Amino acid sequence: MAIKYGKKKRRQHSLLYSIVTACLLCAVFFSVVGYFYRTAENEASETLHIQTKQIKDDLTLQLKSDQENLYTMANFAAKLYSDGESYDILFASFKPIGLFSNIGILKPDNIFTTKIGSMDLTGKISFQEEAAKGAHITGRVPDLTGGRHEIIRSAVPIRVNDETVGILYGVIRPEDINARYSGMAKELDAQLFVYDKETGHLVIDTVSEEPANISFLENREYTRGNSYEKLVGEEKGYSSFRSAITGEELYLHYSMIDDTNWGIILGRYESQVFAKTHQISAMLLVSFLAIMAIVACYLLYLMANERRRSKAAIHASNIRRLLLEINQQQGNISEALRQVMNVSEARSSFFVDTDGEDYHCILPEMMHTILSKDEKRYFVAEIFRYSSDFHAIHKKTVGFLCVRPNRHLKKTNPKLYEFLKERRFKDVSFATVTDKNNHVSVLGVINSLKKRISRTILEDIAVCFSIAIYNKKHLNKTETAVVTDSLTGVSNRVAYKKDILLFDEENPADFSCVYIDVNELHMRNNKYGHAAGDEMLVYIGNTLKEVFYGQNVYRMGGDEFLVFAQGVSQNELNDLLDTFMQRLKVKDYRVAIGTSFRSKHVDCEEMVREAEIRMYEAKAAYYQTKERGSVAKNEDESYLQVKTGIVEIDTLISVLKEHYNGIYRVSLETDHAHRILMPSYFDYNEQEAHFSQLLTKYIDEGVHPDYHRPVTTFLNYDAIRRQLSEGGIPSITYKKANGELVSLRVYNLNESADHVEDTLWIFAKN
Numbered sequence: 001m002a003i004k005y006g007k008k009k010r011r012q013h014s015l016l017y018s019i020v021t022a023c024l025l026c027a028v029f030f031s032v033v034g035y036f037y038r039t040a041e042n043e044a045s046e047t048l049h050i051q052t053k054q055i056k057d058d059l060t061l062q063l064k065s066d067q068e069n070l071y072t073m074a075n076f077a078a079k080l081y082s083d084g085e086s087y088d089i090l091f092a093s094f095k096p097i098g099l100f101s102n103i104g105i106l107k108p109d110n111i112f113t114t115k116i117g118s119m120d121l122t123g124k125i126s127f128q129e130e131a132a133k134g135a136h137i138t139g140r141v142p143d144l145t146g147g148r149h150e151i152i153r154s155a156v157p158i159r160v161n162d163e164t165v166g167i168l169y170g171v172i173r174p175e176d177i178n179a180r181y182s183g184m185a186k187e188l189d190a191q192l193f194v195y196d197k198e199t200g201h202l203v204i205d206t207v208s209e210e211p212a213n214i215s216f217l218e219n220r221e222y223t224r225g226n227s228y229e230k231l232v233g234e235e236k237g238y239s240s241f242r243s244a245i246t247g248e249e250l251y252l253h254y255s256m257i258d259d260t261n262w263g264i265i266l267g268r269y270e271s272q273v274f275a276k277t278h279q280i281s282a283m284l285l286v287s288f289l290a291i292m293a294i295v296a297c298y299l300l301y302l303m304a305n306e307r308r309r310s311k312a313a314i315h316a317s318n319i320r321r322l323l324l325e326i327n328q329q330q331g332n333i334s335e336a337l338r339q340v341m342n343v344s345e346a347r348s349s350f351f352v353d354t355d356g357e358d359y360h361c362i363l364p365e366m367m368h369t370i371l372s373k374d375e376k377r378y379f380v381a382e383i384f385r386y387s388s389d390f391h392a393i394h395k396k397t398v399g400f401l402c403v404r405p406n407r408h409l410k411k412t413n414p415k416l417y418e419f420l421k422e423r424r425f426k427d428v429s430f431a432t433v434t435d436k437n438n439h440v441s442v443l444g445v446i447n448s449l450k451k452r453i454s455r456t457i458l459e460d461i462a463v464c465f466s467i468a469i470y471n472k473k474h475l476n477k478t479e480t481a482v483v484t485d486s487l488t489g490v491s492n493r494v495a496y497k498k499d500i501l502l503f504d505e506e507n508p509a510d511f512s513c514v515y516i517d518v519n520e521l522h523m524r525n526n527k528y529g530h531a532a533g534d535e536m537l538v539y540i541g542n543t544l545k546e547v548f549y550g551q552n553v554y555r556m557g558g559d560e561f562l563v564f565a566q567g568v569s570q571n572e573l574n575d576l577l578d579t580f581m582q583r584l585k586v587k588d589y590r591v592a593i594g595t596s597f598r599s600k601h602v603d604c605e606e607m608v609r610e611a612e613i614r615m616y617e618a619k620a621a622y623y624q625t626k627e628r629g630s631v632a633k634n635e636d637e638s639y640l641q642v643k644t645g646i647v648e649i650d651t652l653i654s655v656l657k658e659h660y661n662g663i664y665r666v667s668l669e670t671d672h673a674h675r676i677l678m679p680s681y682f683d684y685n686e687q688e689a690h691f692s693q694l695l696t697k698y699i700d701e702g703v704h705p706d707y708h709r710p711v712t713t714f715l716n717y718d719a720i721r722r723q724l725s726e727g728g729i730p731s732i733t734y735k736k737a738n739g740e741l742v743s744l745r746v747y748n749l750n751e752s753a754d755h756v757e758d759t760l761w762i763f764a765k766n
Contacts, residue, residue, distance in 0.1 A: 021296070022292060022296070025288060025291060025292060026288075029284060029285070029288045032284060033281050033284060036277050036280055036281065036284075037274060037277055037281075039277075040273060040274050040276065040277040041251075041273065041274075044251055044268065044273040044274075045238055045251065045253070048190070048238070048251060048252070048253035048266055048267075048268060049238075049253050051188050051190065051253075051266055052253045052254070052255055052264060052265075052266040053255070055181065055184060055185070055188075055192065055264065055266065056255055056257050056258075056264050058184070059181065059194070059257060059264070060257055060258045060259065060260075062098060062099060063099075063137060063154070063257075063259070063260065064259070065098055066097070066098040066099055066100055066154060066170060066172075067135060067137070067154055067156065067170075069097055069098060069100070069170075070100075070103075070154060070155075070156045070168055070170045071135075071156050073090060073094070073103065073168060074156045074157065074158045074159075074168045076090055077090050077105065077158045077166065077168055078158050078159060078160050078165070081158065081160055081165050081166070082160055087105055087113060088115075090103075091103070091113075091114065091115030092115065094115070099170075099172045099176060099177055099180075100154070100170040100171060100172060101171055101172065101173050101176060102114065102170075102171040103168060103169060103170055103171065104145075104168075104169045104171065105158065105166045105167065105168055105169070106121070106125065106127055106130060106166060106167040106169065107127070107165075107166050108127050108164075108165065108166070109127070110122040110125065110126070110127050112125075112144070112145065114145070119145060121144055124144045125144060127167065130155060130167050131157060131164040131167060133155070134157060135155065135156045135157065136154075136155055137152065137153070137154045137155070137260055137262075138152055138153045138154075138155075138196070139152065139195070139196025139198065139199050139201050139203055139261070139262070140152060140174055140196065140199075140201040140202070140203060140211065141153060150174060151171050151172065151173060151174070152171075152172035152173075152174060152177065152203060153169045153170070153171060153172075154169065154170040154172060155167050155168070155169050155170075156168050174203065174204075174211060177203065177204060178203075178204050178205065178206070178211065181194070181204050181206070182204070182206040185206045185266070186206070188266075189268065189272055190266050190267060190268045190272070191206055191207055191250075191266070191267040191268070192204055192205075192206045192264070192265070192266055192267075193205055193206070193207075193214065193264070193265040193266075193267075194257070194262055194263070194264050194265075195213075195214040195262065195263050195265075196261060196262060197232075197256075197261045197262065197263050198261055199213075200213045200214045200215055200232075201213055201214075202214060203262060214232060214263075214265075217231065217241070220241035220242065220243075220244060221241055221242040222239065222240070222241040223240045223241060223242065223249060224240050226238075226239040226240055226241065227239075231252070231254055231265070232263065234254070235255070235256050236253075236254060236255035236256065237253075237254060238251070238252065238253055238254075239252040239253075239254060240252060243269065246269065248269045248270050248271055249269075249270045250267045250268070250269055250270070251267060251268055251269075251270065251273055252265055252266065252267040253265070253266050253267075254266075308452065308453060308456070309456070311343075311453065312343075312453050312456040312457055312460065313460075315339060315343045315457060316456075316457055316460045316461050318339060319336045319339055319340065319457075319461050319464075319465075320461060320464050322335055322336040322339070323336055323461075323464055323465060323468035324468070333351075333359050333469075333472075334359070334361055336465070337349045337350070337351065337359060337360065337361035338361045340361075340443070340445060340454075340457060340458070340461075341361050341362075341363070341445060343450065343453060343454070343457055344429075344445045344448040344449070344450050344451075344453065344454030344457065345448065345449035345450045346445035346446055346447055346448040346449070346450075346454065347362065347363055347366055347369075347445075347446050347447035348360060348361060348362035348363065348366065348445070348446045348447075349361050349443075349444065349445045349446075350442075350443075350444055350445075350446075351441070351442065351443050351444075351465060351469065352380050352383065352384075352441070352442050353439065353440060353441035353442070353466065353469065354384065354438075354439055354440045354441075355439065355473070357441075357469055357473070358376075358380075359469075369423065369424075371423075375419075378419070379419070382413075382416050382419075383428070383430060383432075383442050383444070384440055384442070386401055386403065386432075387399075387401070387430075387432035387434065387440050387442060388434075388440065390432060391432070391434045391440075397433060397434050397435065398431065398432070398433050398459070398462060398463060399431070399432050400429070400430070400431050400432075400455055400458060400459050401429070401430055401431075401432065402427055402428070402429045402430075402451075402455075403416070403420070403427065403428045404420075404426065404427045404428075405417050405420040405421045405425065405426070424447075425446055425447065426447045427446070427447060427448065427451075428444060428445075428446050429444055429445050429446075429448055429451065429454055429455065429458065430442050430443060430444025430445070430458065431443050431444065431458035431459050431462035432462070433462050433463055433466045441462075441465070441466040441469065443458055443461070443462045443465050443466075444458065445458070482494055483495035483498070485541070485554075485555040487534060487537060487538060487541075487555075488537055488538050488540075488541030488542070488555050489538075489541060489542070489545070490541045490544065490545060490553040490554060490555050490561070491552065491553060491554045491555070492554065492555055493554065493555075493556060493557075495552075495554060496554040496556065496562065499552055499564065500604035500605065500608075503564060503602055503604050504602065504603065504604055507600070507601070507602050508566045508567070508602060509566075509567070509599060509600055510566070510567050510568055510569055510597075510599055511564070511565070511566055511597070511598050511599075511602045511607075512563075512564070512565040512568055512570075512573050512595060512596070512597045512598075513562065513563070513564060513565075513595065513596045513597075513604070513607040513608055513610070513611045514548075514562065514563040514565065514573070514577070514593060514594075514595050514611060515556075515560070515561075515562050515593070515594045515595070515608065515611035515612045515614070515615040516540070516544070516560065516561040516562070516563070516591050516592070516593050516615070517559060517560050517561075517591060517592045517593075517615050517616075517619050518536065518537065518540060518559035518560070518561075518589070518590075518591050519590040519591055519592055519619065519622055520590060521533050521536065521537070521558070521559040524536060536587075536589055537555075537559070539587055539589065540561065540584065540589065540591065541553070541555065541561065543580060543583045543584065544561060544563060544580065547576055547579050547580045547583065548563050548565060548576060548580075551563055551564065551565045551566065551568075552564040552565075557706060562608070562611075564604075570597050573595065573597065577593060577595070581593075590622065592615050592616070592618040592619035592622055593614075593615060593618055594610075594611040594612060594613065594614030594615030594616070594617065594618060595611050595614065596608075596610040596611040596614070609709075609713075612709065612710065612713060613713045613716055613719050616710060616713050616730070616732065617719060617722070617723050617728065617730070619731075620723055620728050620729055620730045620731050620732075621723070621726075621728045662761075662762070662763035663676040663760065663761070663762050663763070664676060664691065664760070664761045665749065665758065665759070665760055665761075666691050666758075666759050666760075666761050667757055667758055667759075668717045668720065668721060668756065668757050668758075668759055669757045671690040671691055671692050671717075672690065672691065673691040673694075673761075692715050692717075695714065695715060696712075696715065699711050699712060701737070702736055702737055703734060703735070703736060703737060704734070704735040704736060704737050704739075706735070707734035707735055710732055710734065711732060711734050711744070713732075714730065714732070714744065714746070720746055720756075720759070721756045724746070724747075724748040724756045724759070725756050729745055729746065729747060730745065730746040731743065731744065731745040731746070732744050742763055742764065742765070743763075743764040743765075744761065744762070744763055744764075745761075745762050745764070746759050746760070746761050746762075747759060747760040747762070748760075
């Protein structure tokens, strides 16, 4: 125990000494680095000063040289003037020299002469004022000879016998002087601004293509006690501010250009200033790490491995969390691959499987190297081939492979070798997973710089990635099944309930609701079997999808369909319904249709109720027509054509008592009812309640929930009046809560169809 205790103490002391040594080395390292940065900053300031002077001297020399040339030409012009000759020979002999692209002479009468002619500049420029200035150079000024562009004018007087007889101008184009000194600034890896102190106009601007005004630096965040006023007000000095573009600090040196009213500013970003310092710091860091390795090699080795494992574990954990949530967040697959790529410091990452799943992530700067469809097909096929060979040889479900364009690959697979070399694939590292059904999935990276950590990550999460993608595929199928009617393939009520919320929120224009009820489905099932009924529903569902292509089609119940159509006018809707009905006639299928339309202000539930009521009106009209035809054809059947006069009610009761379990005479005007035959499930007291209240209670308590809505339409007395006045008989067959089927029909008891108030409500055993 004492030995173990001693070893433990020694390890603790070694760790403590290593930590203390590391702290001391860190202090030395940061002190040295701080010294280098301070030195670099001082050197940068001095360099800016030297380079500013270099550019200033060059520009001054150039301007003086050009002005001397201008003096020479002015002397020649003075001789021509003295000899009484024109200046044409001067203009003819001029060729662009130095920064001058052209010359011109201003005469005392404000006539400006160039080689292309003369023009009067009275009101634009004053000869007396220009002569008083003597030799001078302007900043950027408008070109007075025409056009909207700007020029720089260098002027010297033409003097004869101590009298100024003209002013010779040398024209400098801003783009020429800007181009020359932009190249010089680029060589110095700096930003250069030359501006006119009087106007602030920039003469040279190496940042913008169109020189503006020095005032654009006014609103910058100046540092180290500097300011814009100091920058433009002092003769020379240093300044600095935060760049509005990069956020870096910009170091400046500014000065005046001799014999001109021009100021010069030279600037360099801190990343440029400290570029060499960063390199030196990196070298120092490497040296520091080497010294640390010497001081505590074993300790650092263990710590490095622990950090690597910890880093890989953290990233693997983050990626697993993303994969667990891919069904809620569609972008998680791409994010997981991006993290794999970033952790591996790879050019790209990918996931493929033999089911056709294909995901990839690539660095933005490498987008131009994306494989074409045929190239990807070949690449994936080769990856699967290597995976199959690995599993066949090693009999493992999970494995790691790395393919490099080396001599071995050139000898064994020359085509793949050339493929990788041409596309600069230095290595392809991937983890492969094969299940018992020989389904192969591959997760990999290309050109990884962190091969050890990339292998750890790939091996750690490959199975999780494969399972997540597999679950996502099957969940998508499940989600599709949840919102899809299994028989007809159209959307179901689950999708309908989701979509009406979206439609109410979007409020689309020209919005239609079409409610369809299939007629005689029950009869067809009884007569031909349920397969025939299913065939009928499938045909109607497919026809709706084809006719209303691109619109939302739902199966609402056993024999009911609904369509929401967007961007369809009423006339277009009628044409579509005509097409739909013609397609059904081919199969001798019959449906009842109700529609509602809104050009704006959509309320889906209100539109559905309206369309549903109209559908039931159409259905009642269909069955009424069919019943009358049946009575006319066969009087021996148990059909009774009811003449609904009040006097004949007793006869009606005696004949139909065996078939009907509830009959009421209801006033649509007062909503009161007189009980003729009381059903066991219908509790009504004529003195206590209105008929609509009783019917509402009965629907809530006695009718099956699937039939609440259609039965509720009978509470709309206006719709019932309209059907009865048109000769129809409102009717419905519904299911009670106990499963019993009941038919409800409403008859008009008035002699005249124009006045519908007294009605007969018959609840029949189905």
